[in-house]
Amino acid sequence: MKRRTPITQWGCILLFLLYMIIPIIATYMFSIATRWDRTILPEGYTLEWYKTAFAHSYFASTLRNSFIVAFSAVLLGLILVAPTTYWAHVRLPAAKPLLDVLTILPFGIPGVVLALALIRIYSFPPISRSPYLLIGACVIFSMPFIYRPIANSLGAISVTTLSESAQSLGANTWQTMMRVILPNIMPGILSGCLLVFATVFAEFTLANLITGARFKTFPILLVEFTRKDGRVAAALSVISFTIAWVVSLMILWTAGRGSRSTEEALHAR
């Protein structure tokens, strides 16, 4: 029997990593290259494309709009989904399968279909074609991303017993939620927030169809530039990655501070 040597194993991992990282590195290099269409490596380096990007009249506003939509989707998702998931888990276990299906449904709907359907139904002012409709669409679209991690976290801890335990010690529902349940499902909540932020920030189809030019988001600007000037598009892409990474790190850092023991507890089990 052929033994897999460490070289083969490491070779596979390396190949995979390269496959994943090369496009990102290439984009980064393209964004700082003077010219890179006829040589293996860029002919020269410059920050000119970044300057163009930053100087663009819509840069600040699209960035701001994307942040608004992404954060709103995270907040709304949390407010709507987290308590519902908790309630279904603890009080109405019969509703769990229903929730599982409902929250998976958005995956089956192509963005275009969702956008057009929403535009059709909510065709009255002030919602019609407004940022509010866009945010609503993003909340629906990102529901699986916030639901799954929270549901999984709730499953990993015995919510009912912990809740009853807290109650037997005199805690009411609110105190139970805030002092016992929330801290223990924080990793799940934070993963969910992260996923929602990343998906909504990068969402193009919904934004393009629902609000279009009226409320431009960052991806819209990026796509515009892919048609005008690929180098500035590359710069915008790099900015997009960086934002996603920074927000991830921030969320993970906050998570690390608050729930290290919970993480360890869940891993130790």
Next chain:
Amino acid sequence: MAYLELQNVSKLFTEVAAVRDFNLSVDKGEFVSLLGPSGCGKTTTLRMIAGFERPDVGEIFLDGVNITPITPNKRGIGMVFQGYALFPNLSVRDNIAFGLNIARKPKKEIDESVQELLALVRLKEMTDRYPYQLSGGQQQRVALARALAIKPRVLLLDEPLSALDAVVRVALREEIRRIQLELGITTVYVTHDQEEALSMSDRVVIMKDGLIEQIGRPDEIYRQPKSLFVASFIGTANQLRGERVNDHSINYHGTILRLPKNGFGGHDTAPVLLVRPESILLHAQPPVLPQANILEGTVKTMTFLGAVMRIVVDVDGERIVVDAPAGQDFSISHAQHVWLSFAPEACQIMKE
């Protein structure tokens, strides 16, 4: 009215009565166990006392007050769960202090209580550890300290030791009983382990299929079981079934056995004679004991149980279990023909 009183309590789960007509009076400071096989309703009863289940019929009173409509967090009960249910995100100290924090006690008082309780359950060195760093037995002691911190009026324990290994279980049950006696807390303890129930309790409630079979002190339950179920659930008991010959004897597979004078069921045509394994003596030769009941049989199995040697003897196709002290110096071998003797007064007559 007793300190804790359950009156005519019943609970139905979709047509199946989990608990039926449950009546119990528990005095202040008493340790009562609910004992029975799985599914007998003991945990449901405990949860009704705690408030996590609502009785469909009947009421529960604590210190004269009807607590049936009161939510669990306002009943003043302390509960220890089977799976410990310690809060993973809090240290041992914070777990124990949880109830006191909820009650907004002053910090000094909380710190003192926590220290006292840690000393009580002998876990002072573990103050800053987290639950995942503790063993099962240690976690259970923290759970106990946490429940006691709020000075509950009733302490409820739901099979707290079933997840622990045998040695830890025995040590912990002695600790729990010691602490309970020291603090004088009224306690209701649910278990399916009869050894636990008998060794810890002031009184035991035997349950089967949602009904109470018998309530009594451990020695009462053991020596005077009121039904065959109780007799066979508690300890081991040989059930000898024969045809009644007259008022004081039955015909058991051809042998006449004398009945005890104090048994009930005296007029049954087919009474069951109950005799405990430790009451039977084993003989290698036919014994000369005119007052005793004597049976003959062959040795089928011998099991060494430490303090006793459990010998199963085949008497005319029936299995009789005899417990002989392991120190007894006689050599018995498999398939050996032996004689069993036991005094009529060591038996009990039961109804089928």
